[in-house]
Amino acid sequence: MATEGVVRQHQLVHRLYVDHQGWLNGWFRRQLGCTQKAADLAQDTFVRLLAKGNGLDAIHEPRAYLHTIARGLLINHWRRKQIEQAYLDVIALQPEAVAPSPEEQALVIETLMQVDAMLARLPAKVRQAFLLSQLHGMTYATIAIELGVSERMIKKYMAQAMLHCLTLLEDE
Template sequence: MAADGFIRQQFVQRLYVEHHGWLNGWLRRHLQCSQRAADLAQDTFVRVLTREPQNLSAIREPRAYLHTIAKGLLINHWRRRQIEQAYLDALALQPEPLATSPEEQALIVETLLQIDAMLDRLPHKVRRAFLMSQLQGMTYAAIAAELEVSERMVKKYMAQAMLHCLMLLDDDA
């Protein structure tokens, strides 16, 4: 077992030495920020370190493997920035007494990210029905017409979305 750990450590070390510069450069070109690129490159190698040992031995194209991990981290980074910016834009429209502390803002952004991840796991029509109902205030009949489904189907979509919301609340408890 100790020999496996040593072999694994050497593999990851070699992967890091041989490909870190390339990965960091790739991320820097996409982010236009050397510090954030360095952070995401490190996060990529942390992900590699946490993979199952048998998965590492199957790597035939190290750059493609690292690219796949880094691209997922990059997408998460952009999604988080988009959600944070939308929240900050909405917050800027609020009167001064309603402004929140930085701690409250961080908690709100984290909650918004959880909601976004939950909505992302919903099937497309379920997500659309839920958002039309909750954000646009549309009736089930209007949603049904928009999605070209029956009102009964919209009710099923809403029930499915609500169940996911409850599961999110249950996870926080």
């Protein structure tokens, strides 16, 4: 019985693929200007549908639904490109002898993506306080002035950020 549900979901995804893959691929191509990356992201969109499992038969506006998924993938793509470029800019400033291997670069970029995703889940002021403390070495008093809140609030923000980091480490 569960197998019938899986078969039904695969049929729905196949139908959506047949009906909308060309449109979706074209949309990505216009956004990116790259045929190969457009095809990759279009495929990723349908992989997300497969991973979703149940509920696909409740989609009444397939293009709007696909566009929502595609937009999220595109935002993730652009964000990754920004992070990669920032990292590559830093590497370019290093002497060639200390430059990491391509494998090490890929690992660092993946880690940076995970950190970015973690930070994105924090409330804005908590994230800002955490970054000012950890990246800029600012004191809590200075951060409080910068953010226009009390030093006590900065301590709460930092505790919240640290707790968030710890829960993420436990989830791994």
